[in-house]
Amino acid sequence: xxxxxxxxxxxxxxxxxxxxxxxxxxxxxxxxxxxxxxxxxxxxxxxxxxxxxxxxxxxxxxxxxxxxxxxxxxxxxxxxxxxxxxxxxxxxxxxxxxxxxxxxxxxxxxxxx
Amino acid sequence: xxxxxxxxxxxxxxxxxxxxxxxxxxxxxxxxxxxxxxxxxxxxxxxxxxxxxxxxxxxxxxxxxxxxxxxxxxxxxxxxxxxxxxxxxxxxxxxxxxxxxxxxxxxxxxxxxxxxxxxxxxxxxxxxxxxxxxxxxxxxxxxxxxxxxxxxxxxxxxxxxxxxxxxxxxxxxxxxxxxxxxxxxxxxxxxxxxxxxxxxxxxxxxxxxxxxxxxxxxxxxxxxxxxxxxxxxxxxxxxx
Numbered sequence: 001x002x003x004x005x006x007x008x009x010x011x012x013x014x015x016x017x018x019x020x021x022x023x024x025x026x027x028x029x030x031x032x033x034x035x036x037x038x039x040x041x042x043x044x045x046x047x048x049x050x051x052x053x054x055x056x057x058x059x060x061x062x063x064x065x066x067x068x069x070x071x072x073x074x075x076x077x078x079x080x081x082x083x084x085x086x087x088x089x090x091x092x093x094x095x096x097x098x099x100x101x102x103x104x105x106x107x108x109x110x111x112x113x
Numbered sequence: 114x115x116x117x118x119x120x121x122x123x124x125x126x127x128x129x130x131x132x133x134x135x136x137x138x139x140x141x142x143x144x145x146x147x148x149x150x151x152x153x154x155x156x157x158x159x160x161x162x163x164x165x166x167x168x169x170x171x172x173x174x175x176x177x178x179x180x181x182x183x184x185x186x187x188x189x190x191x192x193x194x195x196x197x198x199x200x201x202x203x204x205x206x207x208x209x210x211x212x213x214x215x216x217x218x219x220x221x222x223x224x225x226x227x228x229x230x231x232x233x234x235x236x237x238x239x240x241x242x243x244x245x246x247x248x249x250x251x252x253x254x255x256x257x258x259x260x261x262x263x264x265x266x267x268x269x270x271x272x273x274x275x276x277x278x279x280x281x282x283x284x285x286x287x288x289x290x291x292x293x294x295x296x297x298x299x300x301x302x303x304x305x306x307x308x309x310x311x312x313x314x315x316x317x318x319x320x321x322x323x324x325x326x327x328x329x330x331x332x333x334x335x336x337x338x339x340x341x342x343x344x345x346x347x348x349x350x351x352x353x
Contacts, residue, residue: 028150045174051186058193059269
């Protein structure tokens with residue numbers, strides 16, 4: 001099931017940071033990984049990935065470089081030290097949020113499962 | 114291999130509002146790569162070309178919303194460049210200089226004079242001097258703050274950018290006063306200690322604007338304006 005667009009809006013940045021902390025990726029690979037790992041729950045319109053990456057790059061969270069694969073030029077994205085610390089901070093915030101939501105919705109979620 | 118025309122048209126349509134050439138080139142290359150890769154994958158999976166095309170366009174997203182996303186991203190990217198920062202600091206300082214001169218003329222038009230009568234002399238009249246000094250600082254620096262706030266809206270280091278730009282303008286104003294004093298007193302600007310001693314002795318038009326009190330107060334004013342305007346912007350950014 002796809003997560004509501006408004007609900008998933010704030011998650012894209014942390015997902016991208018997390019994926020790039022594992023390895024450098026280009027845009028197409030990022031979209032595929034995002035869909036695969038979240039079982040398509042966190043898919044976004046593919047075209048809006050790049051503006052998000054560009055804004056993150058302007059904030060120095062990520063960096064990019066060009067490489068040629070099979071004769072095709074591609075821009076790969078890599079996590080910066082600043083991005084790594086932002087990711088750690090965002091993860092902590094998410095832990096707090098998830099714990100709080102579990103406390104509030106825990107019983108209800110338990111009943112459903 | 115050249116890309117089909119529909120891909121070119123689609124990508125060009127998305128980037129219609131992007132007016133920075135280097136960002137346009139980069140975004141176009143990435144989008145073209147993405148669209149063509151997705152199309153090839155779908156065709157390889159057995160989709161008919163027309164079906165694959167429709168699927169790609171659906172997955173990429175609507176042109177209108179993507180156009181807006183790219184326009185905003187372009188503003189972020191362009192405003193984070195050093196060249197953009199320096200260009201707008203210079204433009205802002207130039208605007209502030211115009212407002213500064215205009216304020217000075219308006220105050221003179223309102224009857225404020227240095228020490229001559231008729232009119233309201235500012236020397237020997239602490240209230241008039243304070244009002245004159247406040248207007249000369251708040252009007253041009255307020256205008257500068259509004260300008261820098263607008264042009265550095267998308268910068269991550271917004272407060273720092275605005276504050277440093279205002280301090281640059283502040284230093285420029287002091288340099289201009291020094292230059293003017295150098296002409297009035299006929300003391301070369303390179304003989305700085307002698308020039309400052311002469312200005313501090315007072316008695317001329319530039320004296321009230323080169324006191325330790327005024328220099329410190331305006332410097333603190335710049336820092337406060339910069340920090341407050343940057344902070345406000347961040348707050349409203351979170352709301353939107």
